[in-house]
Structures are given as structure tokens and as C-alpha cells.
Amino acid sequence: MDQYALREARNSAIDEWVEEVTKFALLSHTWGADEPNYENFYQESGRSKQGYKKLEKFCNTAHEDYGAEFAWADTVCIDKSSSAEVDESIRSMFTWYRNAHICIVYVGQTQSLLDLAADRWFTRGWTLQELLAPPRLKFYNKDWYPLTDFRNDKISDKDVGNLSGGTYSLQSRLLRKAISTATGIDIHHFLNFKPGFTSPPLPQRMRWVARRITTRAEDKSYCMMGIFGVSMVVAYGEGPERAFFRLFQAILEVGYARDWFLWRG
Numbered sequence: 001m002d003q004y005a006l007r008e009a010r011n012s013a014i015d016e017w018v019e020e021v022t023k024f025a026l027l028s029h030t031w032g033a034d035e036p037n038y039e040n041f042y043q044e045s046g047r048s049k050q051g052y053k054k055l056e057k058f059c060n061t062a063h064e065d066y067g068a069e070f071a072w073a074d075t076v077c078i079d080k081s082s083s084a085e086v087d088e089s090i091r092s093m094f095t096w097y098r099n100a101h102i103c104i105v106y107v108g109q110t111q112s113l114l115d116l117a118a119d120r121w122f123t124r125g126w127t128l129q130e131l132l133a134p135p136r137l138k139f140y141n142k143d144w145y146p147l148t149d150f151r152n153d154k155i156s157d158k159d160v161g162n163l164s165g166g167t168y169s170l171q172s173r174l175l176r177k178a179i180s181t182a183t184g185i186d187i188h189h190f191l192n193f194k195p196g197f198t199s200p201p202l203p204q205r206m207r208w209v210a211r212r213i214t215t216r217a218e219d220k221s222y223c224m225m226g227i228f229g230v231s232m233v234v235a236y237g238e239g240p241e242r243a244f245f246r247l248f249q250a251i252l253e254v255g256y257a258r259d260w261f262l263w264r265g
Contacts, residue, residue: 023101024070025062028130028137029054030108030120031075031215041076051075057144058104065138066102074126087234093126094133094195094226102152103134108142113174116147122182125214125223131183132193133226139175148175154191183208195229197255202228218243230254 035051046052055073062068078089097103107119116139121127131137137154139147147153148171160172176187183190185208189200197205205227214220217240225231230250235243 022070023066023068024072025058025066025068025102025104026097026100026130026134027055027058027071027073027104027106028097028121028127029058029073029106030124030127032108035075038076038079039081046076054106054108058106061104061140061144062102068101072096072100086236090222090234091225091231094129097130097133097226098135100134101136103130103137105130105137105139106144107139107147110139110141110147111143112141113147113171113178116175116178117182119182123211123213125209125212125219128183128209128212129223129226131179132185132190148172156191195226197228197251202251220244221247225250 032051032054034049036046036049036055040046040049055076058073059071062071074089074093079085105121107116107121109121110116110119135154136152138151139153141147149168150171153175155172157172160168176190179185179190180187186200205224209220209224209227212220212223214223216236218234218236218238220240221243222234224247228247228251230247230253232246232250238246
């Protein structure tokens with residue numbers, strides 16, 4: 001083996017080792033009324049909150065089921081007293097979910113695949129990118145049991161077919177039907193999403209988020225940055241109209257199509 005091949009093999013081995021020891025899990029969930037935050041997470045007042053149990057379950061699941069030594073959750077990992085940190089976190093979040101070893105989705109109103117489509121998780125604005133961005137995603141029900149027997153719920157048809165037994169095929173069909181019913185998103189995009197403005201086009205991507213809810217009005221636009229692959233400064237207080245104007249401005253700096261203006265709302 002020549003020196004170049006040896007160097008490439010060594011670099012590849014190092015990359016694989018670094019990826020293994022630094023792999024991290026991200027939590028996707030909907031906020032409850034009693035969540036610990038960055039300020040009180042390590043205090044007794046934070047540990048007594050109901051949401052603390054959810055974080056414990058998430059960390060244990062990430063470590064035991066996926067061997068992740070690091071875990072991130074938006075409730076306690078963003079210092080909201082720092083506007084600079086909030087801005088960086090919001091603009092980086094799609095990439096964080098994209099690079100996660102596993103995205104663990106906690107659907108707190110769901111017992112089984114049969115009632116998944118009605119879960120509140122599908123109504124929130126930020127969970128759209130949390131559904132699409134990660135290459136590996138796993139749904140857990142309200143009791144922290146996995147909804148399927150797959151290691152990764154973004155499993156391809158080919159991989160489902162390689163698994164013996166009709167249970168896998170049934171689970172795959174029920175999961176995909178629930179996602180399609182709840183979001184209107186074609187399963188191809190759930191499995192292989194790419195940021196941008198084509199396949200599907202911008203108007204269709206806009207419709208994905210149109211009926212979703214965000215606590216702060218500006219987040220309706222901020223949560224779409226990753227969907228379109230653009231970035232802009234976060235400025236809470238600017239109002240939803242101004243935020244949407246700046247989002248569209250950022251998009252037009254990258255691309256343009258006439259049908260982008262054929263919408264109302």
C-alpha cells in the first residue's frame with residue numbers, strides 16, 4: 001500500500017473513532033407547563049419539575065439504546081438570557097439535528113402507531129425540521145416505549161424488506177401513514193429530505209408549516225430557515241410580518257421562481 005493510501009486509511013480510521021466517541025443524541029418534544037430551564041437545571045427547583053423526569057428518561061434512553069455519551073435538549077441547553085446564544089442556537093439547530101447520531105422523538109400523547117397522527121408534536125412549528133433534518137430518528141411513546149422495532153424509524157423499503165416477518169412491514173406502513181396523514185409530507189421527503197427550494201418546490205414547503213403553531217409569532221419564520229437552507233439574524237420583537245419578509249428576502253438572494261409569489265395568507 002502506497003503512502004497516500006496509508007494516509008487515507010489512517011484518516012478514515014481517525015474520523016470513525018472521533019465520530020464514535022463524540023456521537024450525540026438530540027431530544028425532540030413539545031414543551032409542557034413545568035419544564036426545567038438552563039438557569040435552574042442543576043438546582044433543586046429544577047429537579048422537582050415534571051419535565052426533569054422526561055430529561056432523565058431521554059438521557060437514559062440515548063445512552064442505553066444508542067450508546068450516546070452526549071445529549072442535548074432545547075429546554076436546558078440554551079441560555080435564553082443571552083441573545084447571542086439564542087441567535088446562534090436557532091440558526092444552527094437544523095445542522096445539529098442533521099449531524100446527530102440519533103434524534104429521539106418523545107410523543108407524549110401517543111400510546112401506539114394507531115394514534116400517532118393525532119399527537120400534539122405534529123402541530124408545532126419547530127418539530128417540522130426535527131422531523132426532516134435527522135438521518136436517524138426514533139419515536140418513543142408517552143411511557144417511553146419505542147413505537148416500532150426498528151433501530152431507525154427512517155428505514156428504507158429495501159431494509160424493511162430484508163427483515164423477516166410481517167410485523168416489520170405492518171409497522172412501516174402504519175408509521176408512514178401516520179406521518180403522511182399528520183403532515184401532508186410525502187414519505188420520500190421524510191426519508192431523504194434536502195434543504196432548498198426544489199423537490200418539493202417552495203410553495204409546497206410553505207404549506208408544510210402554514211398550520212403549525214409557535215409560541216412566539218416570529219418563530220413561524222425562524223423555524224423555516226433550515227427547511228430552505230438559508231440563514232438570517234434572529235430578532236424577537238420585530239413581529240411576524242417583518243420576520244417573514246426577511247425570510248423571503250434571504251430566499252430570494254439564493255433563488256427565484258415565478259410561482260413563489262402565487263400564494264396567499
